[in-house]
Amino acid sequence: MVSPAGRLSIVGLGPGALPQITPEVCAALQQATDVIGYVPYVERARALLQAQAVADVDAIRFHASDNRVEIDRSRHALALAAQGHRVVVVSSGDPGVFAMASAVLEAVDHAAPAEAALWHTLDIQVLPGITAxxxxxxxxxxxxxxxxxxxxxxxxxxxxxxxxxxxxxxxxxxxxxxxxxxxxxxxxxxxxxxxxxxxxxxxxxxxxxxxxxxxxxxxxxxxxxxxxxxxxxxxxxxxxxxxxxxxxxxxxxxxxxxxxxxxxxxxxxxx
Amino acid sequence: MVSPAGRLSIVGLGPGALPQITPEVCAALQQATDVIGYVPYVERARALLQAQAVADVDAIRFHASDNRVEIDRSRHALALAAQGHRVVVVSSGDPGVFAMASAVLEAVDHAAPAEAALWHTLDIQVLPGITAxxxxxxxxxxxxxxxxxxxxxxxxxxxxxxxxxxxxxxxxxxxxxxxxxxxxxxxxxxxxxxxxxxxxxxxxxxxxxxxxxxxxxxxxxxxxxxxxxxxxxxxxxxxxxxxxxxxxxxxxxxxxxxxxxxxxxxxxxxx
Missing domain, CATH: 3.30.950.10 (Tetrapyrrole methylase, C-terminal domain)
Known part of the structure; x- marks a missing residue:
């Protein structure tokens, strides 16, 4: 059953330093149920949430994966969002520059018909970041x-x-x-x-x-x-x-x- | 007499929304004695400082000028920083993309000899932003x-x-x-x-x-x-x-x- 609260945010964490992450991206992470991305970027998101003393950081599920699995990761994120989760996909830098925004939209574009019916109606947002x-x-x-x-x-x-x-x-x-x-x-x-x-x-x-x-x-x-x-x-x-x-x-x-x-x-x- | 506390920061305010301004840029503005830029960007910086309830926002001098006067503005900013002020030059978007970072460095490059001696040793920093x-x-x-x-x-x-x-x-x-x-x-x-x-x-x-x-x-x-x-x-x-x-x-x-x-x-x- 799809919850209308499900959402997929694809966000940019900037080049590395936490003070270069926008408040908009911080807010998306604070509202997340699931954070998905390449191992070091998931760790950066966790460090940000811990630095901000977010009360329920332990309740957030962190899904870290290797690089070169961008389409698998995108499909996982889309499936979770379609189940009603508030999913944040983290990229380094800006998500639109050689990063996860294209990968997620490719996964939507190439979805099997049963998936496409769900994924095309998802609340997807891309939040920019400081690119390298x-x-x-x-x-x-x-x-x-x-x-x-x-x-x-x-x-x-x-x-x-x-x-x-x-x-x-x-x-x-x-x-x-x-x-x-x-x-x-x-x-x-x-x-x-x-x-x-x-x-x-x-x-x-x-x-x-x-x-x-x-x-x-x-x-x-x-x-x-x-x-x-x-x-x-x-x-x-x-x-x-x-x-x-x-x-x-x-x-x-x-x-x-x-x-x-x-x-x-x-x-x-x-x- | 040049104070060692003088500093010139050239910062990016992002495309418009306050939550897209990085904490790094916010911190530079909070420490400023002088904010310099094109009229609407100076107003955006003032709105940010007011939204954050910065105690001494009234003590900050805001210098708003028209566009197409980038070199005059840069020279003004450099002169204030050389006098020991903490100057923030505000750009929309990112300061390095068709904005004030090149203008300030052009002004340094083309300084008269007496100015150059001061300006080449200034503490200048460029802080990136979300470009349009x-x-x-x-x-x-x-x-x-x-x-x-x-x-x-x-x-x-x-x-x-x-x-x-x-x-x-x-x-x-x-x-x-x-x-x-x-x-x-x-x-x-x-x-x-x-x-x-x-x-x-x-x-x-x-x-x-x-x-x-x-x-x-x-x-x-x-x-x-x-x-x-x-x-x-x-x-x-x-x-x-x-x-x-x-x-x-x-x-x-x-x-x-x-x-x-x-x-x-x-x-x-x-x-």
């Missing part, structure tokens, strides 16, 4: 302050040829670029290929940011010209930002000017 | 769930030829696209040109989202195929999202599948 590239950009200054693109470097879900074409066209468009999942232990060669592409299409002085585990105790930020990049600067906890051709250093910061293809602001004057 | 495209995407489902790009359609700061080239290359890359500042009253023709470009490079069934004033009482969300778009669907308070060639509808939602160029998930099965 914007947390990383903030730490570095403003490297994404002009037009940019965002590419998932994992080739689990698309062929490398698609990635290569997109990087080439993004460089031709002179977008700043943000790369998620740049380098896994099992497939380190993708990032080497990316560097080769960037070295073909961008000047050696192009500025990059390697932002690892931003906002956590393991945070490490490296700003580096393309000619000085070493592949080991990236791992799966790193977001890599590539400036456009106008990106500049100022003091400890890097930024991409707002103007492009016109005169820059003269020193000491207002624009 | 991700708030809009969340309301629509997950249209940015695969690789995407983000383009400012205002041609105040770059020539139209740059915008046109980027849109063409983004379509060729089959990026989903997010457009900020799509259509002002004074220059409505830019959005007409964008539609002409999209109609040249994308199929008529391509799905778009017009998300106006997301998370505010004036929110209006329209999902529409390219062939049915009317220019009046966009204004300066609208973010326009364009799906990629695989973006689909499911129930009231639209989403972009995570996989590209490979077999999709079979109905009712786990991937």
């Amino acid at each position: 590239m914007l947390a990383a950009a903030a730490r570095a200054g403003a490297p994404l302050g002009h037009d940019f693109c965002c590419i998932n470097l994992s080739d689990n879900l698309k062929p490398w040829s698609v990635i290569a074409k997109r990087v080439q066209l993004a460089a031709e468009a002179d977008f700043a670029m943000a790369f998620y999942n740049p380098r896994s232990l099992s497939r380190p060669e993708g990032f080497n290929r990316l560097l080769a592409l960037l070295r073909t299409h961008c000047e050696p002085e192009r500025l990059l940011v390697f932002a690892r585990a931003v906002s956590t105790p393991e945070e490490r930020l490296t700003v580096c010209a393309l000619q000085d990049v070493q592949p080991e600067m990236a791992d799966m906890r790193t977001v890599v930002l590539v400036g456009n051709s106008t990106t500049r250093r100022v003091g400890p910061w890097i930024y991409t000017p707002r103007s492009y293809g016109r005169d820059v602001v003269a020193p000491g004057t207002a624009a | 495209m991700l708030a809009a995407a969340a309301r629509a489902g997950a249209p940015l769930g695969h690789d995407f790009c983000c383009i400012n359609l205002s041609d105040n700061l770059k020539p139209w030829s740059v915008i046109a080239k980027r849109v063409q290359l983004a379509a060729e890359a089959d990026f989903a696209m997010a457009f900020y500042n799509p259509r002002s009253l004074s220059r409505p023709e830019g959005f007409n040109r964008l539609l002409a470009l999209l109609r040249t490079h994308c199929e008529p069934e391509r799905l778009l989202v017009f998300a106006r004033a997301v998370s505010t009482p004036e929110e209006r969300l329209t999902v529409c195929a390219l062939q049915d778009v009317q220019p009046e669907m966009a204004d300066m308070r609208t973010v326009v999202l364009v799906g990629n060639s695989t973006t689909r509808r499911v129930g009231p939602w639209i989403y972009t599948p995570r996989s590209y160029g490979r077999d999709v998930v079979a109905p009712g099965t786990a991937a």
